[in-house]
Amino acid sequence: MLQNYFKVAIRNLLKNKTASAINIFGLTIGLTCCLLISLYIRHEVSFDDFQKNGDRIARVIMEYSFDGGSASGKGNYTSVRVAPVLQRTFPEVESAVRMTAYEKVVYYNDKMISEKHFMYADPSFFKIFSFRLKDGDANQALNAPYDVVLTESAAKKYFGEQNPIGKAFRVGNDSNLYHVTGVMQDLPDNSQVRFDFLASFSSLGIRPESENTYWNANYTTYLLLNNNRSIAGLQAKLPAFMKKEMQGANATINFYLEQFNKIHLYSPYDSFVPNNSISYMFILGAVALLILIIACSTYINLSTARSLERAKEVGVRKVIGAGKNQLFWQFIGESVLVCLAAVVLSLLVASALLPFFNKLTNATLDGASLLSLPFISFLLVLVVLVSLLAGAYPSFILADFRPVTVLKGSFKNTGKGQTLRRSLIVFQFAISVFLIISTFIVQRQLYFIQHAKLGYDREHIVVLPMDGKMVQSIPLMKQQLKSNSNVLNVSYCYRTPVEGGGGYNMRSASMPQTQQIAVTANPIDEDFVPTVGMQIIAGENISLQDVKDASLDSNARFHFILNESAARQLGWSAQDAVGKRMFLDDTRPGIVKAVVKDFHFRSMREPIKPFVLFPEASGREIMVKINGAYLTQTIAFIESKWKELVPHRPFEYHFMDEDYNELYSAELRLGKVMDLFAGIAIVLACLGLLGLSAYSAQQRIKEIGVRKVLGASVSSIVIALSKDFIRLTVIAIVIAFPVAWWATTKWLEDFSYRTDISWTIYLIAAILTIVLAVLTVSLQTVKAAMSNPVKSLRTE
Known part of the structure; x- marks a missing residue:
């Protein structure tokens, strides 16, 4: 009996090649997406699982403040x-x-x-x-x-x-x-x-x-x-211990x-590799689940679309004695074959796409994991569930109808079955609209990040390493590099603006010595400000003489450049700050020479804080500003001068905008993945709509013939057949809008500087969804409307 079920199943699949191909294609794509995302999530959540003491190891986080104020720094x-x-x-x-x-x-x-x-x-x-x-x-x-x-x-x-x-x-x-x-x-x-x-x-x-x-x-x-x-117990003891340790100091330190x-x-603080986010794992997991649901719903709808074609076959089987159980297992057999074929194909496709997916996610996922016990178990469970859902649904509908009704050709599939199919279409398109809107907003935020006015220019700046041996040769290196017309400026510093700076304290000369303000500061040379294009809004840039004054062994004199936030923190306006005396860590007395416009030296998740630039005769990085023309030749020129002037170091470089993009590596990965899988989701949803529109056209084929005989035009018939599906799409849009608004608003709350959520995004998503739905439905409705009415009415 079982052998017979599978023989008939194979015959039916081969007989309906197009429908079978679409079914297998939809499930394969859905399973492939699910496998790849699951592989990535498994890799991320398994970080450090091999560490036997992982739950006993604690990393110490330092938080400090001055003069009893709020936390000034934490990391x-x-x-x-x-x-x-x-x-x-x-x-x-x-x-x-x-x-x-x-x-x-x-x-x-x-x-x-x-x-x-x-x-x-x-x-x-x-x-x-x-x-x-x-x-x-x-x-x-x-x-x-x-x-x-x-x-x-x-x-x-x-x-x-x-x-x-x-x-x-x-x-x-x-x-x-x-x-x-x-x-x-x-x-x-x-x-x-x-x-x-x-x-x-x-x-x-x-x-x-x-x-x-x-x-x-x-x-x-x-x-x-x-x-x-012990972690919780030790954590409870640390505040009292550190209060005793810092007794008498004008600062407070706590450890977490x-x-x-x-x-x-x-953790918000990176380890020795960039961190990821558990919220992004949930987002990707939800995307994988939603795509899988769309794929399964599509299969159910396409299976339903074929139900009318097989109604007479079922009627004949019932007449010759087939029972409900036999019909049920017949449909289940076909579903199992389709699902197994999709599973095998999805494993092959996932393995083939893994190098591309690794590049997309910046991971090194191993294809052998696809054959591990957890993945194989997951696929087998999925085969059983989808086979039962997709096979049971049409079998129950067809098995409940009387053979006489079916064989007369008056079979109509209405009521609960029709409601379920329409609900699936609404659900599919609601998911698709949600993903489209979410993708638009993620991309809008990434565009905002990448094109925001940072307060400095990160484009076309080549970053090179620097060490103590190079200090004496820096003036010659600047001169030699700027001899090339494509090199605009050369500077050295301890950290580029993207990397920020180190932790220091500052106070004005009028403040008591016990009163300190935490500040981020960065040692620079006289060419730093013009090289990175910072905007001086008061005062003037430091000079070479200022760098020399700061390098004196005794009686060193410093000239500082503050950002607007640092000037405000010290109680000055930008213009008032120039010429004021201040201290940086009490070991660097000096005066404020300039104030620059606030600039982003950390991720846009954090607000801009006080920053001080001060001169120093050495650094860790060299920045070369180029004009972007003849890039290959300019880099080759820089390399030749490097080998001539810095023979003790290999020539290695990168661009500053690469460092900037690294700050948002997790968001950039999320954006790429959302782009890809939102597109896949809408394609799978359209496949489901294609199946339902084909089913509807088959159900109403005689009605279409009558309309044409009575003089209805093709366009009026297309509208009559399409309006129900457009209505379903609109319902899906209405459902998806508030969910997408809530989810994207919560995500954007992680950024101190973020894009606005414009109503035009929702309008574009709605128009795009409706257009795709109309085009999908038209593939079947136009064909049905243009068919010969004689063929559909000749049995009446």
Whole structure:
């Protein structure tokens, strides 16, 4: 019997090739989208799952304020004092590790490579984290200064097949050689701790007096607690402890603990790789689910559209003795075949599209995961559910009709069945409209971010690394580079405007020394402001002489440039601020020389805060402003001058707007994914509408014939057949509008600076949806309206 069911099912599928192809295509696309999104979500939520102590590790977040005011700064930074003090003081802390990462130039034989992932850590690193050495002793690997552990890839890059243990190489400007003490496996892609080189923390040569202060907070601290319940208990003790520690100071410091295995999706502060957002995982998961629902609804509607074609077949089967159960399993058999074909195809398509999807999401997803037990189990459950839904629906409808009624040709499918089909169309298009509106608003916000007036110009600025060896050659480098007409300006700084600056304190000369205001500040040279195009609204730019004055060993004199927010914080207007005396960290007395227009030095999720620019004779980055013409030749010219003037460093560069886009990497990924899957959703919804319009045209074929005989025009018939579907589309639009408004408003609340939600977005989405619906329905209604009435009426 079962064999017979499948034989008949295969015959019916082959007989109706077009309908079968559309069914399989719709399900395949829906399943493929669901698989790819599920693979990405699984990758993100599995971050650091391999860390055995993940629920016992806590990252320390520092928050500080001055003179009892509100919090002035908060972030994933601490001083070197925090780890040893907390470990000594609190029994809940089993171990602690301090870490920091830099970009370093590594020299070995004829190799000179800039390594972006060079990390320093305490010896306790291997006790706290579940990273194991393939070669070397983890208990000894980071004990001495200039010990370094390599990943397998780094070891192979420098030493080939040789044993790297004991080998030595030079790093940056350090006069001491670093010695390889261990080799470990390459780190997993879903690890928030990422490095190629891991050197001992003592290699940094930090002065002992740094252990006595909670300031100079430039490091990341992790604590290993006795158990995962200790985080809350330790957190409760920290405020009282820090109040005692800061007693007598004019500042307040508090520490907050973040559970390690929740940082990647829940923390606003990046780890050693950019964080993602749990809310974006829910958004993508909802998109995957909605697309899958649309695909399944489309299949149900297309199956229903074929019900009338098979009514006589069912009637004949019932006459010769077929029961409801047999008819039910016959339809289920066909659904199982379609679903299985769609599953197989979706696995193949997902595997083929994975490289493209990896590029879209900036991830390295493994296609082998598609064949893992969770995914196969999910697909099998899906096959059962869709087969029951799609197969049971038409079988119950057809099995309930009397054979006499069906064989007379008077079969009509109305009532509850018609209501369900229409409800599915409304639901499909409501989802599609919701996704279209959401996509429009996400793209509008991204456009706003990328084209907003930042207070500086990030376009066509080449960023190069700088070190202490280059200080003396900077004037010559500026002169040489500006000899090219395509180079407009050259400057150095510690951080570009996109990267912001470091944490400092400021006060005016009239304020008491105990009263300090937290401020972000950045050391610059005299060409910084014109290079990045900041707008001076009062005063004048600093000069080369100001840079020299700030470099004096004694009696250094500083000239500051404030942004508008910093001037207001000190109680001055832009014009009044010029010439006023102030202090930066009390070690830098000086006067305000200029005030620039406020500029965005952080993500647009945060409001603009006070910022100070001050002169210094060295930096970490060089910015070269070019005009954008003859880009390839200009970069080649810069490279030639670099090799001539900076032979001790490899030539590496990037553009400043790449750093800016990195601030919004999660949003940019979301925008790309929404673009793609909103388009897929509307295509699948149109397929469902196509199925229902085909079904409706078949049901009303004799009515159409009568209308044509009585003189109705093709256009009037098309309108008569289409108006019900347009009405369904309008209902879907009305349902989708408030849901889309609520969801997008909540998303935009994460940004301090955001686009307006214009009513035109909703109008465009509505017009687009209606036009697509009309075009889809017209494919069937025009065909039906132009058919020969003789063929439809000859049986009457």
